Amino acid sequence: MKTATLTSALAIAALSATAAAARDQVQIAGSSTVLPYATIVAEAFGENTDFPTPVVESGGSSAGLKKFCEGVGENTIDVANSSRKIKDSEVEVCTANGVTDILEVRIGYDGIVFASDINGNAFAFTPEDWYKALAAEVVVDGKLVSNPYTMWNEVNPALPAQEIMAFVPGTKHGTREVFEEKVVIEGCKTSGAAEVVKAERGDEKACSALRTDGRSVDIDGDYTETLARIQSNTNGIGVFGLSFYENNTDKLQVATMGGVVPSTESIASGDYPVSRPLYFYVKSQHIGVIPGLKEYAEFFVADELAGPDGPLAAYGLVSDPALTETQAAVAAAGM
Amino acid sequence: MTDATAAAAASTAPAPRKGSLLVQDARTRKRNAAESRFKAYGLAAIAVGVIALVILVTSILGNGTSAFRQSYIALNVELPEAKLDKSGTRDLEVMKKVTTLTYGPLLAKGLQDAVDSLGIEIEGLTKKDVSGLISQEAAAQLRDRVLADPALVGQTVQITVLASGRIDGYYKGRTTLASAELDSNVSPAQLKLADALKQKGLLTTRFNAAFLTAPDASDQRPEAAGLGVAILGSAYMMIVVLVLALPIGVAASIYLEEFAPKNRWTDLIEVNISNLAAVPSIVFGILGLAIFINFAGLRASAPIVGGLVLTLMTLPTIIISTRAALKSVPPSIRDAALGVGASKMQAVFHHVLPLAAPGILTGTIIGLAQALGETAPLLLIGMVAFVREYPAAYSATDGLFGEPSTALPVQVYNWTQRADPAFFERASGAIIVLLVFLLIMNAVAIILRRRFERRW
Structure with a gap:
């Protein structure tokens, strides 16, 4: 029994160490208001691209932004959904933890x-x-x-x-x-x-x-x-x-x-x-590190999804008249 | 003087019983009445429990059994080359650029053609209404099929697709002609069309195995949502809990029960173990977040983290039941083994442990069942998430059980929060699945106890 304990504990430890390798799934957390839209996009993204479907957690805007600002690296999230604009205090926490490059994307109005x-x-x-x-x-x-x-x-x-x-x-x-x-x-x-x-x-x-x-x-x-x-x-x-x-x-x-x-x-x-406007925030430092992150952001604001005739509008999102500018900003990010 | 004493003595002694033993006196009647009252209280208590259980089970079954049935529409769909493969090369990389947004209208056209050829005419039915009958999941299904076999382009294929959630709800009593008048997502004309299709045999309602195997789906397609990822995630976590909690728990209890000296330290440990068993489970979630995710750097939403957290939660239960099982083995067994020259370890492992095994296994299974139904600690470690990719048991990048997943109780919680009422049915269905798993586990525990338990 004791040997079994030891072996399994060792096995777990060894495998945890390998878990530090690259992550291939975009990880998202945040607002429960944005959640339905994010899941619709994530689902379509997984269907139509070679990237795996992103994981979307809910829990609220503040909780999501807090996780977002915890730092840069594989075990932090890539995107925070938010039903409000990021606060200055949150940006400060982000900066203090090394999250210096944040891309704000307004997806529409609720x-x-x-x-x-x-x-x-x-x-x-x-x-x-x-x-x-x-x-x-x-x-x-x-x-x-x-x-x-x-x-x-x-x-x-x-x-x-x-x-x-x-x-x-x-x-x-x-x-x-x-x-x-x-x-x-x-x-x-x-x-x-x-x-x-x-x-x-x-x-x-x-x-x-x-x-x-x-x-x-x-x-x-x-x-x-x-x-x-x-x-x-x-x-x-x-x-x-x-x-x-x-x-x-x-x-x-x-x-x-x-x-x-x-x-x-x-x-x-x-x-x-x-x-009110709805947002998601992208950790630009993860663009190029986490596969599919930039593609996900571009996919989200594409006319086919976030436009007035897209599935998001059909679900109740009021599409943003300034979507073209948002698309350009996302396309320019991480360059 | 003597007379007075005698009189006093007589007055304190109980009066001798008069009359027949068959006739109850007031005191006996009172005692008997108290007993029957107590029995009535007991029965009432059981009745309240049973009624609560019956209400719970009937409401869950009433809401949830329909999740196991689903409406499907059979269609013939043309796959025009001009739309799906303009290059004509059947090159997969080029064809992948065609999104589900292109496949959707093809399905709509297929259904419209069927409606036209069958001569179904319904007042106020628009083209958009017709396409609204088909689940949005269907486009992805068709695209996957074409990409798997590019030779299909240019042909007409037969495909069976999900009907949309509101139409499905019509055959489950959730949507009615009256509610459709008010509902912005479905029109009475659509329901009439669905009835017409059903009459022609194109629309069928049958058992929905996908509910157990399909992954979660977004808010726009409740009809496609399934428990596949959640069941896998729960299974992985149970494996982790079993592999870790059973050996650690048993080793700890054997040491505490058989080898440890009885002193203040062991008393302290004992008190703490009993205490841990009563700690609210969310505390373990906070601990898991701090240690496994923030400190050890494991990935959030991973079943390995969930399993580790649940292991911590289950350990006290297993230790307590294992110690009780070890205690119930009579000391004469140990004495006999030691008496014929066995070492203490031999006595424990060759004699005490096998005799205590049924009790240990029962405790373990009950601990596992508890862990299976636990939601609170999983909230904090990111398992309340939308996950569509099936988690692999092992992957080179994420390690053992390291890919994100959800779990059964969390999926229930998740679905009850969704806006579409169809998810309520799914949540009840998920509860049924969870209850079945718990029932099986508890039944196994009872069978083990019955078969192997020895009474002394």
Whole structure:
């Protein structure tokens, strides 16, 4: 028995040593919003080229970028997917660890939509409605008071008389940031509450504090959890990505925002206000070392995939009007 | 004085029983009632457990069994040379440049021709609707077939392809004519076309072996997703766990149980082993990430790393059960062996270990079953990933079990997060596969125990 232990331990050690040789598969990690697009591209890339299909991990933008910045070498990832722009602090960490050459690729835009149960009331929101319904403190008669509203029609008489119940992404999601910035803070400003908040709290960022009395529920899981919550509580309104909604149009009805129905067209034209760019970051130092890395990046932004008629757009990605420039930047990388 | 004492004594002694033994007195009735109440509590507890199990199993079976069936469409597809091999040389390198985007329309045309020739007419059916019936996986299937046999170019071939997820869902009750009205991915006309094709025998629903063998697929083609990579990954990890945890665990327990002096150090080790068995499994994942990936430089997502992490997790279970098995061998066996002149090692290896083997194996199998179903530590070492390439057991670049893969429980987790409802069915199907594996392992453990266990 002991000999067996020793042999197997030695065998493992010996084989681990050989594992340091070249890796032939592109390794990707990051945002769960970008994940479906990355898997569609990876799948097509594996089918249509001689390179193996890249491995795509999810886990969130921040986790992906953290892994990305761990260093240069075979046991670090080559591409980080992100639903937000890389932060300066992250670039600093990258530089400190020797990741000095980062290629930023914007693949398109993602819409954030508000949807409720298909059999419930239809909603036409403005950012102001969401601020008033969900903020921890709202302005009543020029003073900040803790949010008194319980029904949507109290917030805005044009909305149906339905209890306020919202499922919003938890703070670890990139979507939350966009929701706060483009909806809650925006509504705070347009309603004129921002000045009062600034005067009383010192910073208009305090607008984005959400109520904690159970009417705004943070969802730390993914959109499937939000959907399940809405199905069990049909009064609820959830925050989704456009592509998720488009895959579940038989269960959800989408609300308009500022009078605009969210669609790839209205987001591309900029009419629909709540959207954000999606990115992936390539470790240029790995180009030429990891086979297929540059080809993968080029393949991703090619017109056939990321263009307006490609499979990514069919899945819900709003294609980038400036795709040609991105293609040129990717083609020039690592030269 | 004496009278008073006698009276006091009489009052403390229990009153003698009056009446027949066949008639229960109040006290006996109370005790019997307490007993039947306790039995009722026990039954209720079991009933709650059984009901929970029945609900769980029926919901999983109800959602998941359909994953083992899939709809297919049989087609005749023309392979025009003008599109697939403009050079006319049948040179593979040139033909590889033709992507699946070219093959897709060929399949769509094939289906459209079939619809036209069969005279199927459905109101509101567009060309796009017709092509939407075919899975996007089909183009890759056709391309692979052409590249494998370039002589096919210029001919018309018959091919059986997957129907798209929504159409497949129609025959599983997930999509209905009413839901299709609202669904942006399928139209009622498409469902009517599917019915017409089914009537003509072009569309069939049958057993889907690919669910067990095919790799994962992207969000656009749930119908093609399978468990092949996950099953391979889980198998590799179980091999690593078995090869490492069994010898290490058994050696450690034999030493602790039979050879080690009983002192503070061994007590400390014993307490720590029991403690480790109760440590949340995610902690082992953090440890694995720090040691095997960041320090030892092994590759993330590799089954070898998963196996090593699960080995650490399974070791305490194996050690504890092995020690219990060794303890249950009566000391008389050891004494007899030592008495006829065997060394301590001979006594252990020739007599105690064989007698303890069934218990050790049972413990090992239960530990393996636990490791098979473990998800949390694998999250941290990058096994929650989209992997389409089958991992090789050995490769020159990645070493033994070093190629990225997923595992069964992780695949379940992965699929429940996808947007397309068809993946929910796949996830339930994967749970069924996992449960079957666990059931087999536990059954083997029980059989081993029954057959080889000796009672003293």
